[in-house]
Amino acid sequence: MSYAIIGFGNIGQALAKAFARNDIEVSVATTRDPQSFASTAAAIGPQIIPKTLAEAVKADIIFLAVRFESHPDVAKALPNWKGKTIIDVTNAYGVSPEELGGQPSSRFVAQAFTGAKLVKGFNHLGAAVLGQDPAMKGGRRVVFLASDDDGTAEEVGALAENLGFSPIKLGGLSEGGLLVQARGNTWGQLIFKDLVKFD
Template sequence: MSYAIIGFGKLGQALARAFARSGIEVSVATTREPESFASAAAAIGPGILPQTLAEAVKADIVFLAVRFESHRDVAKALPTWEGKTIIDATNAYGVPLEELGGQPSSAKVVAQAYTGGKLVKGFNHLVAAVLEQDPAVNGGRRVVFLASDDDGAAAEVAALAENLGFSPIKLGGLSEGGLLVQACGKSWGQLIFKDLVKFD
């Protein structure tokens, strides 16, 4: 299984740190040339591999750690996303509801752009400064929420979340659970910013 993070701002770097901490290789890419962020990637760890966007999207599981407005540009990197799982870590805060084209959730809009792909909403409800911390907290594990219309993809991403040290909680489909962890217009979902820890 191969992994990539598209976007290398605060969120992308927080995700990269989670991979580095767990010793799992991950490609990182932006719309810029890899040389422009290679030193930042190297500072996080040797398994953080700067690549071009075209190279990175070859991964099996792709994190979208870009601004919501940029998700369509990334989608154009492949003619089809068949066989790939996309983790939507975007937030559409400030995006007018009419720009969602009548869809109940921003994740549904993102899913439409990634033709053939399986979309999981996740890793977006915590601010980067919290997400980048060690998820082992006082004997428990920090929670990440996941929502998807594809049970197989949700299970796949839940397994990855566990490998990264988090405790995944599935919220159901994008039209139900996705609404709990999304930002739209000037409102935040009920579970956004909830920094929860699960104890086994």
């Protein structure tokens, strides 16, 4: 299984730290030349591999960690995303429900990535918190996952565990997804809730 993070701002770098901490290789890409962020990637760890967008989208599981309004540009990188899993880490704060066609933001994003399976996740924490070691006081920091495909949610849940987090599945995008989505000037009820699960 291969992994990529598209977007290498604060959230992308926080995710990269989780991969480095667990010695799991991940490609990172932006729309810029990989050389422009190679030193930042190297500072996080040797597991963080800068690539072009065209190279990075060859991965099986892709974290979409760009600004919400940039997702259509990423979607153009492939004509069809069949066989790919997209983890939607975007937040559509400030985007009106009308612009989203009244849909949950993740369903709107899913339409751009034709053929992909989509999981909403890793978006409810700020970058400073997401970048910390998720092992906390004998427990593990929670990440919420929502998807209309149970098998894909399980697969991403297994990855979250490998990265040291405790995944909690919220159900489909129209139900649980709304708890971790922003749209208009409102945040979902679970956004910014920093929870720790004790097994």
